[in-house]
Structure formats: C-alpha cells, structure tokens
Amino acid sequence: MKIRIGILGYGNLGRGVECAVLQNPDMELRAVFTRRDPEELEILTKEAKVCHASEAPAWKDELDVMILCGGSATDLPRQTPEYAGLFNVVDSFDTHAKIPEHFAQVDAAAKAGGKTAVISAGWDPGMFSLNRLYAGAILPEGKDYTFWGRGVSQGHSDAIRRIPGVKDAKQYTIPVEEALASVRAGENPELTTRQKHTRECFVVTGEGADRVRIEEEIKTMPNYFADYDTTVHFITEEELAREHSGIPHGGFVLRSGVTGWEKENRHLIEYRLKLDSNPEFTASVIAAYARAAYRLSVEGSCGCKTVFDIAPAYLSPKSGEELRASLL
Amino acid sequence: MKIRIGILGYGNLGRGVECAVLQNPDMELRAVFTRRDPEELEILTKEAKVCHASEAPAWKDELDVMILCGGSATDLPRQTPEYAGLFNVVDSFDTHAKIPEHFAQVDAAAKAGGKTAVISAGWDPGMFSLNRLYAGAILPEGKDYTFWGRGVSQGHSDAIRRIPGVKDAKQYTIPVEEALASVRAGENPELTTRQKHTRECFVVTGEGADRVRIEEEIKTMPNYFADYDTTVHFITEEELAREHSGIPHGGFVLRSGVTGWEKENRHLIEYRLKLDSNPEFTASVIAAYARAAYRLSVEGSCGCKTVFDIAPAYLSPKSGEELRASLL
Numbered sequence: 262m263k264i265r266i267g268i269l270g271y272g273n274l275g276r277g278v279e280c281a282v283l284q285n286p287d288m289e290l291r292a293v294f295t296r297r298d299p300e301e302l303e304i305l306t307k308e309a310k311v312c313h314a315s316e317a318p319a320w321k322d323e324l325d326v327m328i329l330c331g332g333s334a335t336d337l338p339r340q341t342p343e344y345a346g347l348f349n350v351v352d353s354f355d356t357h358a359k360i361p362e363h364f365a366q367v368d369a370a371a372k373a374g375g376k377t378a379v380i381s382a383g384w385d386p387g388m389f390s391l392n393r394l395y396a397g398a399i400l401p402e403g404k405d406y407t408f409w410g411r412g413v414s415q416g417h418s419d420a421i422r423r424i425p426g427v428k429d430a431k432q433y434t435i436p437v438e439e440a441l442a443s444v445r446a447g448e449n450p451e452l453t454t455r456q457k458h459t460r461e462c463f464v465v466t467g468e469g470a471d472r473v474r475i476e477e478e479i480k481t482m483p484n485y486f487a488d489y490d491t492t493v494h495f496i497t498e499e500e501l502a503r504e505h506s507g508i509p510h511g512g513f514v515l516r517s518g519v520t521g522w523e524k525e526n527r528h529l530i531e532y533r534l535k536l537d538s539n540p541e542f543t544a545s546v547i548a549a550y551a552r553a554a555y556r557l558s559v560e561g562s563c564g565c566k567t568v569f570d571i572a573p574a575y576l577s578p579k580s581g582e583e584l585r586a587s588l589l
Numbered sequence: 590m591k592i593r594i595g596i597l598g599y600g601n602l603g604r605g606v607e608c609a610v611l612q613n614p615d616m617e618l619r620a621v622f623t624r625r626d627p628e629e630l631e632i633l634t635k636e637a638k639v640c641h642a643s644e645a646p647a648w649k650d651e652l653d654v655m656i657l658c659g660g661s662a663t664d665l666p667r668q669t670p671e672y673a674g675l676f677n678v679v680d681s682f683d684t685h686a687k688i689p690e691h692f693a694q695v696d697a698a699a700k701a702g703g704k705t706a707v708i709s710a711g712w713d714p715g716m717f718s719l720n721r722l723y724a725g726a727i728l729p730e731g732k733d734y735t736f737w738g739r740g741v742s743q744g745h746s747d748a749i750r751r752i753p754g755v756k757d758a759k760q761y762t763i764p765v766e767e768a769l770a771s772v773r774a775g776e777n778p779e780l781t782t783r784q785k786h787t788r789e790c791f792v793v794t795g796e797g798a799d800r801v802r803i804e805e806e807i808k809t810m811p812n813y814f815a816d817y818d819t820t821v822h823f824i825t826e827e828e829l830a831r832e833h834s835g836i837p838h839g840g841f842v843l844r845s846g847v848t849g850w851e852k853e854n855r856h857l858i859e860y861r862l863k864l865d866s867n868p869e870f871t872a873s874v875i876a877a878y879a880r881a882a883y884r885l886s887v888e889g890s891c892g893c894k895t896v897f898d899i900a901p902a903y904l905s906p907k908s909g910e911e912l913r914a915s916l917l
Contacts, residue, residue, distance in 0.1 A: 280850050284729045305850050360917050361910065381917055388723070388858075390917045391901055395716070397916070398877040398904035399870075401612045445863075520873055522608050522633050526865035528873075530716075533861070535773075537854035542727075545848055545856075549726040569912050573719055574897040576726035582689065584897050588725070589688050589709055589718045 263289040264555045267320060267348070269340065270330035271295050271302060273508065274353065277544030278328050279305055285548055287578050291324055321347050325558075326551040328352075342366040345565070346374035349554045351547050353383040360386065360567075368565035377558040378565045382550040383543040384534055385409070389514045391568050392532040396516035400528060403518025406444045408436035408457060412510025412539060420485045421462055424478050426470030429498065431505040433461045436513065444515050447527045453488075460491040463505050465498050510539035549576040591617040592883045595648060595676070597668065598658035599623050599630060601836065602681065605872030606656050607633055613876055615906050619652055649675050653886075654879040656680075670694040673893070674702035677882045679875050681711040688714065688895075696893035705886040706893045710878040711871040712862055713737070717842045719896050720860040724844035728856060731846025734772050736764035736785060740838025740867060748813045749790055752806050754798030757826065759833040761789045764841065772843050775855045788819045791833050793826050838867035877904040 266282050268275045271293050282290045283306070292310040295302050299311040312320075317327070327348035329340050333356045341352045345367050354363050360381055371378040381387060385407070393405055414434050421430035440457050443450045450456075462479055466472060476493045479486055496504075511534040520526050536542040550568070553575035557566070574584055594610050596603045599621050610618045611634070618637040623630050627639045640648075645655070655676035659665050661684045669680045673695050682691050688709055699706040709715060713735070721733055742762050749758035768785050771778045778784075790807055794800060804821045807814055824832075839862040848854050864870045878896070881903035885894070902912055 277848070280848055283850075284848070357917065361914050364913055386917045388727070391723070392860075393916045394901050394905055394912060395719070398880075398901075398906075399716070399873045520605070520608055520612070520866060520869040522611075526869050528865060528870050529861070529863040531859075531861040531863075532720075533857070533859040535857040535859075537856060538848060541848040541854050542856050545727045552726075567913060567917055569902040569909070569917070570900050572898050572900045573722050573726075577722055578726075581897070584722060585692055585895060586689050588721045589685065589714045589895055589897065 263287055264552060265289060265291045265323065265325045266551060267292050267294060267317070267324040267327040268330055269294045269314060269317065269327060269344065270336065271297075271304065272330065273540035274544055274547075275328075275330035276305070277538070277541040278330060278547055279309075280541060281544045281548035282306075284545075285552070285578070287552070288548065292320060317344070318347055324348055325555045326351060328547055328551055338363060338366075341378065341380060342370040345371040345376055345378040347376070349377045349551075349558045351379045351382050351551050351554055353387070353543055353547055354381050355383060355386055357386060364565050364567070372564045375563050377554045377562055379550045379554045379567065379571070380565060381567055382547050384536075384546060385512070387543070387546050387568055388534065389512070389532070392514040392530075393516070394569055396514070396518075396530040396532075400516055400518025400520070400530065402520075402524065403516050403528075404449050406452075406515040406517075407512065408441060408515075409512040410434040410436050410458065410510070412512070412536070413505075413508050417460065417462075417485055420482060421464060421479055424475055426466050426475055427464055428467050429465040429501055431463045431501060433463075435459045435461060441513065441515075444517060445529060445531070447517050447529060449517055455489055458489060460486055460489045462491065462493045463496050463501060464493060465501050466495060507537065508539045509537055510542075511535045552576060552578065591615055592880060593617060593619045593651065593653045594879060595620050595622060595645070595652040595655040596658055597622045597642060597645065597655060597672065598664065599625075599632065600658065601868035602872055602875075603656075603658035604633070605866070605869040606658060606875055607637075608869060609872045609876035610634075612873075613880070613906070615880070616876065620648060645672070646675055652676055653883045654679060656875055656879055666691060666694075669706065669708060670698040673699040673704055673706040675704070677705045677879075677886045679707045679710050679879050679882055681715070681871055681875055682709050683711060683714055685714060692893050692895070700892045703891050705882045705890055707878045707882045707895065707899070708893060709895055710875050712864075712874060713840070715871075715874050715896055716862065717840070717860070720842040720858075721844070722897055724842070724846075724858040724860075728844055728846025728848070728858065730848075730852065731844050731856075732777050734780075734843040734845070735840065736769060736843075737840040738762040738764050738786065738838065740840070740864070741833075741836050745788065745790075745813055748810060749792060749807055752803055754794055754803050755792055756795050757793040757829055759791045759829060761791075763787045763789055769841065769843075772845060773857060773859070775845050775857060777845055782816045783818060786817060788814060788817045790819065790821045791824050791829060792821060793829050794823060835865065836867045837865055838870075839863040880904060880906065 290309040329352040417432035657680040745760035
C-alpha cells in the first residue's frame with residue numbers, strides 16, 4: 262500500500278510536490294486542496310481529486326500525510342498548527358527567527374491529535390541546517406560559512422517591483438568567488454555582508470521611466486541592497502521572459518576547523534547545492550520527509566520534529582539491510 | 590557529569606580520538622587500553638590511565654563509551670562484538686563488503702549486553718554514506734558519484750613497499766578534474782576506473798635498485814595500479830620524510846538528478862571533504878557518534894546502529910531548543 266499524500270496549496274511549491282510524489286513509487290497523490298474554486302484548478306495528476314480547502318478535515322482518514330505548501334509569512338503560522346491536529350503534516354516554514362515559536366505551536370497541536378509533524382523541511386532551513394549541525398558536531402573548533410546563490414531571491418525581486426516606474430524585475434544573489442576561495446583555503450576570513458554576496462538585477466521599466474532614479478533607488482534601498490555591491494541591467498520584457506523565467510538557486514555551507522593536540526591539522530567540510538528549480542528541489546526534500554513522517558507515525562511517534570530529530574534511514578524507501586549493503 | 594571515554598588501541602586513530610575528546614568539553618578520557626606493555630606507552634592526556642587490554646572488562650562500570658581503534662582487517666571483526674556486550678562502543682569498521690556481517694554480530698552482542706554500538710563511523714563509510722543516503726532520498730532519479738582524494742592510500746603505499754628494492758613509498762589517489770567537472774556540469778558521464786582517479790607514487794629505493802623494473806612492477810600491478818594512469822617519482826628518504834609525512838585525504842560525493850513533470854530541471858548535490866589528517870578527522874566523527882551512543886543508551890536503546898539510524902541532534906552537545914534557534 263502506498264503512502265497517501267494530500268497537498269494544501271497549489272502554487273510553485275505545491276506543483277513541485279506533485280511532481281516529486283510521481284518520482285517516489287511508494288507514494289501516491291490523492292488530493293489537492295485549494296482556496297480557489299476547485300472547478301477552475303487543473304492539476305497534472307489525473308487520478309487525484311481537486312477539493313476546496315474547507316473540505317480537508319473530511320479527508321482525515323483518507324490521507325497518510327498532508328503537505329502544506331502555503332507561504333511562511335501568513336499561511337503556515339496558522340495552517341500547520343491547524344492541520345497538525347488532524348493529519349501527519351510536513352511544511353517548509355522558512356522564517357528562521359520564528360521557528361522556535363512555530364515549533365511550539367505545531368508540537369502542541371500534533372501531540373493533542375496524536376500526529377507527527379515535520380516543519381522547516383527544505384534546503385535552508387533543511388539540508389543546509391543539517392550540514393551545519395553535522396559539521397559543527399564533528400569539528401567543534403571551527404567556523405561556519407553559508408553562501409547563497411547564484412539564485413533568484415523572490416523578496417528582492419518583489420522589492421524592486423514596488424519602485425514606481427518598474428514593470429517587472431528579477432534579482433539574483435551571487436556569492437563572491439574570492440570569499441569562497443578564501444574560506445576553502447582555510448583562511449577563516451571575517452567577511453562583511455558586502456564581501457560575501459553581490460546582487461544583480463534585471464529590470465523592465467514602463468514607458469518614459471527615469472532609469473537613473475530607479476537604479477539609484479534600488480542601489481540605496483536599506484536592508485535589501487544598500488549593504489551590497491549591486492548591478493542593475495535594464496532589459497526588455499521579452500528578454501526577461503526569455504532569459505530569466507526560471508527559479509534557480511543554491512549555495513554553499515562550509516565549515517573550516519582544526520584538530521590535533523596542537524590544533525595543527527586543518528579540515529574543510531563543504532556542502533553545495535546547484536538547483537535549476539528552487540521550489541521543485543524544496544518539494545523533493547519535503548517528499549522524503551513525508552515518508553519519514555508517515556513511518557514515524559506508524560511507529561507511534563507524535564509531536565513536532567525537524568530535520569535534526571529524524572534519523573536519515575527514515576527518508577529512504579530502502580530497508581536498513583539494503584541501505585547497509587548498498588550505501589554504507 | 591562528563592561522558593567517560595575509553596580508547597582501545599593507540600595508533601594514529603586512537604591518538605586522534607584522544608585529541609578529539611579534548612575538543613569536546615562534555616567528554617573526558619578515562620583510560621587507554623593497549624596490547625603493548627602499558628609501562629612503555631606514553632599518552633598525551635595526563636589525567637587518563639594506561640592499562641593493558643586484558644584489564645578492560647574490569648572497567649565495565651567506569652566508562653560510558655569504549656572507542657575501538659583497531660584495524661578493520663583483523664582487530665574489529667573480533668573486538669567489536671566482544672566489547673559490545675560490556676560497553677557502549679563505537680568503531681570505524683571500513684571493509685564495506687563485510688559491513689552486513691559485522692553489523693549482525695555486533696547487534697547480537699550489544700542486545701545481549703543491553704548496550705548501544707555504533708559501527709562504521711568515519712567519513713567513508715560514515716559522512717560520505719550519509720550524503721549518499723540523503724541525496725538519493727531527495728533526488729530519486731539521479732546518479733551517484735564518489736571521488737576520493739587527493740589523499741594517501743595506506744593499502745597502495747604498502748603494496749609498493751612490498752616490491753623488492755623499495756625502501757619506502759607513499760601513494761596518493763587523485764580525482765580526475767575533467768571527470769569532476771563533467772559531473773558538476775550535469776552531464777551524467779559513465780566513467781571507467783581510469784577516468785575517475787589517477788595514482789601518484791613517491792618511492793625511495795635501496796642502493797643499486799633497478800628503477801625501471803620497479804616502475805614497471807608498480808604500473809602493472811593488478812587491482813592496485815593496472816587499471817589507473819600511474820605516475821612514479823623516485824625521491825630520497827629525506828624528501829619523503831620532509832614532503833610526504835602527512836596523512837591527508839578527502840574526496841567528493843555528488844548526486845546529479847532531475848525533477849519536474851517532464852524531468853526538465855537538473856540539480857546537483859555535492860559534499861566535499863578536504864582533510865589534513867585522515868585519522869584525526871575520522872576520530873572527530875567517532876567522538877560525535879560516541880556522544881550519540883551514550884545518549885541513546887541512556888534513553889534505553891540497545892543494539893547496533895550505523896550513521897543511518899541516528900538522528901543528527903544526538904551528535905551535538907546543544908539541546909533541541911538551542912539547535913532550532915541557532916542552526917535551523
């Protein structure tokens with residue numbers, strides 16, 4: 262019997278989860294829940310139903326895991342605690358500063374309902390966090406570095422779009438090669454915000470817009486751009502659609518540390534992701550943690566977990582014997 | 590109260606564990622057990638005792654974890670099952686093909702004694718295995734690559750030393766840059782043994798030795814060198830001591846995979862280690878898993894585990910709250 266999956270929210274992430282479920286033969290998508298009119302939503306999986314979000318509670322016994330694909334700003338803080346009482350759930354809550362609060366609320370709800378919830382599954386938080394934990398535990402005397410990119414930052418692209426005269430925009434976060442090289446060389450540099458990342462913007466303006474003023478507004482925008490070296494390219498709508506329609510991302514987690522009685526030996530641990538599609542990769546991580554949530558629940562576990570709390574073997578469809586024989 | 594550690598076997602790995610324990614403030618080394626004459630063994634930690642291996646069973650209640658630092662060929666297959674009945678143990682058993690058998694024997698012994706055993710903790714097996722598991726679970730449709738080096742292969746160095754006329758030798762395994770680049774570019778190459786790694790040998794010969802014959806013997810040696818492009822450098826004893834006394838190693842685990850309804854998006858996951866000291870890094874991984882073994886045992890767990898079976902949080906001295914707030 263396959264793991265019966267539901268998806269709540271059908272944006273880029275929800276569609277990514279739908280694709281990921283198809284790649285995992287031990288899972289099947291049963292239903293997609295939407296706040297839109299279900300009649301007007303077409304999904305890729307012909308065998309799955311499309312239902313209104315309000316119908317979800319009636320599916321309580323029809324799904325093994327409900328995957329919550331809403332946004333971290335307003336959807337998940339409300340949805341995950343709500344659904345964790347009814348279903349095993351997985352979300353990709355990514356507001357790092359609010360994770361402890363979110364964890365507490367989801368944990369209480371999941372325990373009350375006897376369900377297993379996994380929050381903040383994705384790549385950062387998620388796989389990057391895991392690598393920070395492993396590397397820090399192995400090399401207690403060392404220094405962590407996280408670089409993001411080259412990739413599209415939705416928040417920064419949105420910030421540019423709010424500037425008067427801008428029709429559309431896409432912003433790429435780019436790690437500074439020299440900084441990466443210095444970390445890899447074991448130099449343990451102290452890096453300022455400006456030394457770690459640059460920002461590159463592709464901007465489409467409306468007719469007669471003042472490009473000098475727009476470029477200035479971007480480059481001096483506090484929090485978003487003022488602390489970075491920023492490049493602005495004005496391009497046509499066609500070029501933006503042709504060259505910048507993807508949602509690539511990725512980055513690097515590095516730890517540089519020392520061992521030995523005199524701390525004489527240096528070591529570098531580096532984890533790198535290079536992703537054509539940020540939402541589809543996040544969705545793929547979520548799918549693996551949905552398997553884990555289901556299995557933990559079958560074992561009688563309940564409450565909220567993060568990637569830190571879940572033994573790696575739970576993510577794989579292979580048995581312990583197979584894993585030891587083939588991957589160890 | 591600190592985690593009380595014992596070390597059995599005081600070679601490079603045992604000494605590495607001793608150094609690692611010092612870097613973990615929640616651990617203390619209580620005793621080193623040796624098959625040599627304890628009177629003649631000097632260790633670095635003044636507070637710890639040096640005892641003969643035969644005295645180890647008497648320490649049953651004095652140690653929280655016994656770390657087994659013998660070799661995988663003959664020591665560990667015998668020692669780990671023997672000690673797992675008396676102590677929580679960690680080893681770095683690295684004969685990949687024999688892991689299932691070793692697991693079964695250690696599991697039976699640890700369960701009989703009510704103890705927790707962790708086998709094959711290190712980097713390969715160990716951190717590399719973990720990364721193969723995580724990456725494969727996240728990207729079910731993809732291809733795995735493991736490259737080793739640049740690093741010293743003890744087995745290959747020993748093989749050269751057995752050739753008549755050779756006084757000493759050091760062999761480096763080196764990943765082929767073009768192969769790595771092709772994998773990183775998402776080309777999913779099929780790579781032969783020769784295309785993945787080269788071998789570089791630094792050889793000291795005795796007086797009057799036939800270097801042409803020695804070079805030929807190395808390059809044509811079945812299993813060890815015949816399938817690789819091998820370079821041989823003849824150097825002096827002094828140069829070997831000066832330039833090649835370290836034990837560096839490392840390598841790369843990569844997975845290249847696709848997502849999307851039409852498998853239209855490509856992703857690359859790369860994990861890299863660059864290690865000045867192979868045994869000290871292995872020892873650092875072992876120390877983190879010793880913490881995990883101790884905690885699992887306190888929780889009432891018993892039997893044999895591998896890195897696949899242990900939730901990452903067990904490796905860190907930080908609490909769940911601290912981890913979520915600082916690393917997630």
